Amino acid sequence: MPLRLRIPTFWLRIALPFLLFVAAGSVALALWIQRAAQRESDAVFAALARTNAEFFRDRRLALSERMAGYISQMLNAHAFVRRGSELLPEPDSELAGQREQLLALRADQGVMRIGGVFEAIAAPVDGEVSLLLARPAARPFAFLLQRETLLVLVAFWLLSIALAWAITRGVVRPLRLLALRLPHIGHDSEATLPGTDRDDEIGQLARAYLVTRAQLAEERARREQAERLAILGRMATGLAHEIHNPLSAIRMHSQLIDCAPPGDVEDAARTSIPVLLGETAKIESLVNQWMFLARPAPPETTRTDLAELVAEVVRAQCAHAAHAEVILENSTAAGLVVAADSRRLSQALSNVVINAIQAMPDGGTLRITGELEEAHARLVFHDTGPGFSSAALDRHSELFFSEKEGGMGIGLNVTAEILKAHGGALTTANSPHGGAIVTLEVPIISTPDSQL
Numbered sequence: 099m100p101l102r103l104r105i106p107t108f109w110l111r112i113a114l115p116f117l118l119f120v121a122a123g124s125v126a127l128a129l130w131i132q133r134a135a136q137r138e139s140d141a142v143f144a145a146l147a148r149t150n151a152e153f154f155r156d157r158r159l160a161l162s163e164r165m166a167g168y169i170s171q172m173l174n175a176h177a178f179v180r181r182g183s184e185l186l187p188e189p190d191s192e193l194a195g196q197r198e199q200l201l202a203l204r205a206d207q208g209v210m211r212i213g214g215v216f217e218a219i220a221a222p223v224d225g226e227v228s229l230l231l232a233r234p235a236a237r238p239f240a241f242l243l244q245r246e247t248l249l250v251l252v253a254f255w256l257l258s259i260a261l262a263w264a265i266t267r268g269v270v271r272p273l274r275l276l277a278l279r280l281p282h283i284g285h286d287s288e289a290t291l292p293g294t295d296r297d298d299e300i301g302q303l304a305r306a307y308l309v310t311r312a313q314l315a316e317e318r319a320r321r322e323q324a325e326r327l328a329i330l331g332r333m334a335t336g337l338a339h340e341i342h343n344p345l346s347a348i349r350m351h352s353q354l355i356d357c358a359p360p361g362d363v364e365d366a367a368r369t370s371i372p373v374l375l376g377e378t379a380k381i382e383s384l385v386n387q388w389m390f391l392a393r394p395a396p397p398e399t400t401r402t403d404l405a406e407l408v409a410e411v412v413r414a415q416c417a418h419a420a421h422a423e424v425i426l427e428n429s430t431a432a433g434l435v436v437a438a439d440s441r442r443l444s445q446a447l448s449n450v451v452i453n454a455i456q457a458m459p460d461g462g463t464l465r466i467t468g469e470l471e472e473a474h475a476r477l478v479f480h481d482t483g484p485g486f487s488s489a490a491l492d493r494h495s496e497l498f499f500s501e502k503e504g505g506m507g508i509g510l511n512v513t514a515e516i517l518k519a520h521g522g523a524l525t526t527a528n529s530p531h532g533g534a535i536v537t538l539e540v541p542i543i544s545t546p547d548s549q550l
Contacts (some may be wrong), residue, residue, distance in 0.1 A: 117262055120305065181274075203220035345377075347377045404430060422458065423462075424463070431467075434470060
């Protein structure tokens with residue numbers, strides 16, 4: 099899977115709630131501080147109004163429009179004298195629209211917002227005379243929009259992000275490494291895993307992974323050993339079964355020679371020796387195939403002419419074919435030179451020919467053609483038998499699969515493995531005109547003779 103730059107989901111699940119809490123909490127804290135500062139400012143503003151009103155009341159000074167102007171300059175606020183329905187001085191353009199609200203202010207209301215952008219308070223002086231103070235009201239969220247406040251919040255958020263990363267990295271990173279290695283636990287060869295030295299749950303999980311990996315390795319080794327023993331058991335049983343008939347023939351013909359009268363020994367030997375040699379060759383072929391299955395080794399390649407090799411196999415199987423009334427027709431083209439282990443490739447060709455002969459118990463014809471196709475030599479074996487079943491087409495090279503009575507199911511498997519070791523391939527098909535088709539492909543020589 100290609101690596102992509104993305105934020106891990108687990109990291110988000112841990113860090114995002116934390117960061118949202120920090121952001122919301124910091125904004126809420128700033129608003130609370132602003133609200134507290136506003137309450138303090140209102141308290142100071144109210145105290146100033148009461149103090150000035152008490153000053154005029156205690157000293158029995160007349161609160162005039164002129165005095166209101168002095169108070170405005172000292173407090174940097176709008177000061178008014180209210181006598182009944184009279185307001186001195188008259189509100190300027192900023193407060194002209196709030197005159198009625200100023201006249202309606204009561205002392206017990208405290209600091210009140212008027213006109214949306216001003217706040218004012220009334221402090222009684224004497225009788226119907228009251229001192230009114232008004233000032234611009236603080237804008238909502240003005241504290242948050244101040245440059246200093248924004249800088250502090252941004253710095254705090256950046257520190258929170260760094261803290262969230264540092265905290266979650268200790269959790270997410272070992273879990274991510276574990277998640278990457280978990281699908282390959284059966285083949286994981288690394289001896290260590292980050293986090294195994296931790297005393298927390300992450301460390302327990304990492305150590306459990308290593309223990310599980312060791313148990314899987316032991317289980318796999320035991321299973322492979324059991325599979326090898328099972329295969330060896332089937333191989334031993336099959337080899338004993340396949341060798342039994344040739345051995346019986348060898349014993350019988352040896353006894354014929356041994357029991358023949360002195361004058362008939364030569365005739366008995368002349369009759370039995372070809373059979374003995376043929377049955378011995380069968381046993382040798384079986385042993386070679388089992389040896390290949392038990393200990394497959396790289397082929398020892400030499401310059402090999404496929405036409406000559408096919409001709410040798412046909413000659414070796416002529417007697418078998420004649421006994422089964424099968425005609426062998428070989429039209430392999432000359433010049434198909436490959437780099438091959440001639441002994442093993444001959445064994446592969448023999449397996450295909452023997453299978454074809456056995457597939458035609460009532461006789462038939464096996465046509466062998468060979469030609470050059472691109473960089474491969476292609477050998478086609480076409481018999482006139484019943485053809486492959488659908489199961490055989492799917493499982494033709496599977497070890498121990500056979501639909502023949504008493505068959506071992508190793509011939510085509512060995513053939514396929516031999517061709518694979520040579521860089522070639524085996525394919526099977528049914529001819530639309532009847533019969534089975536087995537195709538063998540082997541790479542032709544592309545190097546000078548001196549390199550073989």
